[in-house]
Amino acid sequence: MTKLGEYLGAKSVNKSEIARKTGLSKARLNRLTLNRSAHLRASELYLIALAIGVNPCDMLESIFGELKKKVKS
Numbered sequence: 001m002t003k004l005g006e007y008l009g010a011k012s013v014n015k016s017e018i019a020r021k022t023g024l025s026k027a028r029l030n031r032l033t034l035n036r037s038a039h040l041r042a043s044e045l046y047l048i049a050l051a052i053g054v055n056p057c058d059m060l061e062s063i064f065g066e067l068k069k070k071v072k073s
Helices: 003-011 015-022 026-034 042-052 056-070
Strands: none
Touching: 003 026, 003 042, 003 056, 015 026, 015 042, 042 056
16 A cells, blocks of 8 residues: 555545546555555646645645655755
């Protein structure tokens, strides 16, 4: 499972509903939530965040927050 999959699981959201609201296919959502080699596009993250009623910036931080550790000061 991917970070997006874990995030959506914690929010108890329905992937079919997200697909309907965003226009993303169920197959694409399954790849994004189950396949670690799938690359989440910024536009997809934005649409998903809007569909589930969360702030896109907060969702980005939750999913990719560990990248802060890789940035050197």
